[in-house]
Amino acid sequence: MDADLPQVQKLIDQRFEGIVLESAVQGWVYLEEYRRGLAAYQAINKPTPKDQRWAGVCYLMLHQREEAEQLLYRAVTRGEEGARIELARVLGFMDRSEKAAAELAKVDAAKLNPPDRVLLLRAQSYHQENSGNFQQAVELAEEGWRLVQGLPEYPVLAPWLLIRLGLLYGQIGRVQRALWCFDQALEIVPKAPASLMLAKAHGLLMLGRYTQAIQELAALQADYATGVRGLYLGMKADIAWAMGNTPDAAAHYLEVIPLLLEVDSQGELTCRLSLAALYGGQGVYPTALEHLARARVLVNYRRDRLDYRFHEVLLDYWRGALPATDAQQALATLVEEYGAMGLLQEQGRVQVHLAEIYRAAGDGRYLDELDRLQALCAVLQNQAFLAREWVLAPQLREAARLSHPKLVGGPPQVLELYSMGEEKIVLGGQTVNIRLRRAVELLAYFLEHREVGLKKLMADIFPDDKPKSARIYFHQFRHELLERLPGVTIDYQAQTRSYRLVSDYDIMWDVAELRAGRRMGELGIFLPGCGNEWAHLLDEALEPLRNAPEAPINVKRTQH
Numbered sequence: 406m407d408a409d410l411p412q413v414q415k416l417i418d419q420r421f422e423g424i425v426l427e428s429a430v431q432g433w434v435y436l437e438e439y440r441r442g443l444a445a446y447q448a449i450n451k452p453t454p455k456d457q458r459w460a461g462v463c464y465l466m467l468h469q470r471e472e473a474e475q476l477l478y479r480a481v482t483r484g485e486e487g488a489r490i491e492l493a494r495v496l497g498f499m500d501r502s503e504k505a506a507a508e509l510a511k512v513d514a515a516k517l518n519p520p521d522r523v524l525l526l527r528a529q530s531y532h533q534e535n536s537g538n539f540q541q542a543v544e545l546a547e548e549g550w551r552l553v554q555g556l557p558e559y560p561v562l563a564p565w566l567l568i569r570l571g572l573l574y575g576q577i578g579r580v581q582r583a584l585w586c587f588d589q590a591l592e593i594v595p596k597a598p599a600s601l602m603l604a605k606a607h608g609l610l611m612l613g614r615y616t617q618a619i620q621e622l623a624a625l626q627a628d629y630a631t632g633v634r635g636l637y638l639g640m641k642a643d644i645a646w647a648m649g650n651t652p653d654a655a656a657h658y659l660e661v662i663p664l665l666l667e668v669d670s671q672g673e674l675t676c677r678l679s680l681a682a683l684y685g686g687q688g689v690y691p692t693a694l695e696h697l698a699r700a701r702v703l704v705n706y707r708r709d710r711l712d713y714r715f716h717e718v719l720l721d722y723w724r725g726a727l728p729a730t731d732a733q734q735a736l737a738t739l740v741e742e743y744g745a746m747g748l749l750q751e752q753g754r755v756q757v758h759l760a761e762i763y764r765a766a767g768d769g770r771y772l773d774e775l776d777r778l779q780a781l782c783a784v785l786q787n788q789a790f791l792a793r794e795w796v797l798a799p800q801l802r803e804a805a806r807l808s809h810p811k812l813v814g815g816p817p818q819v820l821e822l823y824s825m826g827e828e829k830i831v832l833g834g835q836t837v838n839i840r841l842r843r844a845v846e847l848l849a850y851f852l853e854h855r856e857v858g859l860k861k862l863m864a865d866i867f868p869d870d871k872p873k874s875a876r877i878y879f880h881q882f883r884h885e886l887l888e889r890l891p892g893v894t895i896d897y898q899a900q901t902r903s904y905r906l907v908s909d910y911d912i913m914w915d916v917a918e919l920r921a922g923r924r925m926g927e928l929g930i931f932l933p934g935c936g937n938e939w940a941h942l943l944d945e946a947l948e949p950l951r952n953a954p955e956a957p958i959n960v961k962r963t964q965h
Contacts, residue, residue: 409445423557430459435561437598439463454485462491468668470499486513487521490528497531500670500705506532520558523549527566534573535706539747543573564590564597568604575611576750578785581896581907583608588855599633603640610643611750613789616819616911619644623923635664635672642676646683647792655683674703678716685720686797693720708748715739715755722762729766733759750790753781757794761801775805779812788812820893820910824849825919825947826929832890832910839882839889846935847882851895851906852914853943858903865939916943919950 413432417424426432429449433442439462446452446460457480464473473495480488489512496505509532512525526549534542546569553562571586587605591597606621622640642657658676665673677700684693697713697720704713718735721727727735736759743752756778763771782788788811795802795813806813821831828845830837841847843866850866851857857865859876867875883895892910897903918925928951931944 409448413445421557421560424561425557428453428455428459430456430463434459434462434466435558437466439466443467454480454483454488457483458485458488458491461488461495465491465495465498470495474499486516487518487524490521490524493528493532497535497705498670500703502535502705506536519552519556520562523553523556523558523562523566526552527569530569530573535708537707537746539573539576542747543570543577546570546573560593564593564601565604567593568601568608571605571608572611575608575787576785577747578749578787580612580786583612584907585905592855600636603633603636606640607636610640610647611790613787613792614911615644615647615789615792616913620913620917635661635669638664639672639676642679643793646679646796647789649796651683651687651796655680658683670703670705671709674700674705674709674712677703678712681716681720682797685716685723688723690720690724708746711739711742711746711748711751715751719758729762733762736762749781749785753778753785753791754794756781757791757798757801761798764801764804771801771804772808775809775812779809782812818892818910820890820908820912821925822848822852822912822914823926825915825931826927826933828932828934830890837889839885841878841882841885842934843878844882844885846932846937846940847879848893848906849914849916849932850939851904852912852917853939856901856903856905858901862904865937868937916947919947 409429410426410432413429413436414426417426417432417435420436424435429445430442433439433445442463443460446456446463449456452460457476461473461476461480464470464476474492477488477492477495481492489508493505493508493512496502496508509525509528514522514525517525526545530542530545530549533539533545546566550563550566550570553559553566556562567586567590571583571590574580574586575583587608590601591605594601602621606618609615609618609621618640622637622644638657638661642654642661645651645657646654658680661676662673665676677696680696681693681700684690684696697716700713700716704710714735718727718732718739722729722732736755739755740752740759743749743755756774760771760774760778763769763774778791779788782791791812802813818833822845823829823831824845830839830845830848847866850862859879862879863870863872863875867878870878886893886895890910893906893908895904896907913925915925915927916931919928931947932940
């Protein structure tokens with residue numbers, strides 16, 4: 406008898422609605438209290454297969470993978486079908502991809518409950534991506550998203566499915582859909598764990614939205630006890646590299662590696678390959694080769710093999726061990742293989758170096774390669790993901806600046822919205838004049854509420870106006886945005902019958918900055934010319950923050 410179950414069920418009922426636990430250990434997993442989950446498991450006299458399964462998950466989340474594997478094997482042997490999904494996950498982390506795939510293939514979906522079917526689809530999505538079947542990975546994740554709708558476990562499972570979908574969408578050019586997924590994931594969880602916020606920051610980096618990613622990371626500076634410091638520092642390294650600060654990038658990657666040893670081989674592989682590229686690009690070949698040799702041991706999936714081969718070819722070419730013609734052929738093959746897998750960003754990174762080898766050889770084909778690269782970036786709605794590669798190929802970057810200026814364009818411009826004490830909109834250092842008195846209020850409202858239905862919008866912004874006049878004003882505002890700020894739109898979401906702000910700019914809002922412990926402009930009354938209740942309530946909520954000390958910022962902020 407699991408004496409702890411009623412107590413944990415009560416805690417779950419306080420946070421979620423309708424979830425019926427099959428084990429007290431499961432409850433602690435849902436609450437992300439993994440050590441308490443293991444303590445509960447060890448207190449059970451006769452653990453059931455379900456107890457063993459969820460205790461295995463606790464061990465996995467605490468990076469004790471051998472213990473997790475043993476418990477999950479026991480649960481599978483005793484007929485717990487859902488444990489196979491977790492076992493495949495553990496085996497994947499232990500660099501045993503073939504065994505992981507075999508376990509996943511054995512899962513009998515007919516024996517799974519709905520939440521476990523969602524977990525199966527997510528696991529299958531990861532497997533298909535790593536196996537080179539990117540479109541299937543997207544379709545499986547989308548099927549999981551459809552299935553999770555209406556389940557009591559929605560608030561537990563949906564955030565990670567949304568992050569998964571956001572990362573997948575970002576890689577195939579569905580930028581706004583990716584951003585919606587990241588935002589929605591955090592809206593589901595009132596107090597999002599650091600791991601979820603880091604996942605969003607990773608997605609923003611992938612989309613080339615460095616300023617927004619920096620803001621997300623800055624909010625996590627004090628949250629090192631969560632075990633996510635390695636991921637945090639890895640993203641700082643990625644940002645430093647993209648900004649051209651290669652010494653800081655290398656230092657951060659080196660700091661990350663000891664945190665990932667025996668814990669995250671995939672993360673270590675990424676760091677090692679990055680260091681091989683950074684040191685190789687600077688001509689420090691012995692150090693680059695050391696990192697490449699370690700990376701080779703960590704290769705597990707087909708995608709890993711392609712990533713390793715890419716860096717191996719580059720390093721051999723740079724140090725003169727591979728003729729230019731052979732390097733061209735090898736990189737052209739990689740372009741095709743990445744493209745066939747649907748890994749379009751990786752394809753684009755290889756194309757940069759292929760074009761550079763053509764250019765260095767005086768071969769005009771580099772212009773053709775840049776044409777193809779520009780077309781790819783248009784499909785992805787993103788050229789900023791190439792920032793790190795331009796750092797390694799500065800001469801090509803300068804040539805492309807003349808022949809393909811859009812390709813080398815910087816990250817999105819910064820749009821600053823001032824709403825405390827003064828009301829103004831600044832784009833790239835220049836004040837933007839929108840000929841509507843409530844323009845700043847409407848922008849601030851959408852930044853605060855993210856997505857809102859027309860009825861609520863009318864009640865909050867236009868409480869004393871006639872409905873017809875209010876609607877005309879709102880749609881006039883949308884039209885003004887298109888003319889004055891073409892990178893910002895208020896889109897209508899037919900599926901939810903609501904409106905949300907979509908931006909090609911990195912938006913910095915004084916209220917968001919204040920909440921993150923930073924000051925941007927004055928700290929006066931929020932929307933001083935507005936008498937609406939929503940603005941008054943927000944102003945009251947900001948009052949305690951106005952006198953708080955400014956938080957230190959360890960992440961270097963860069964204005965574009």
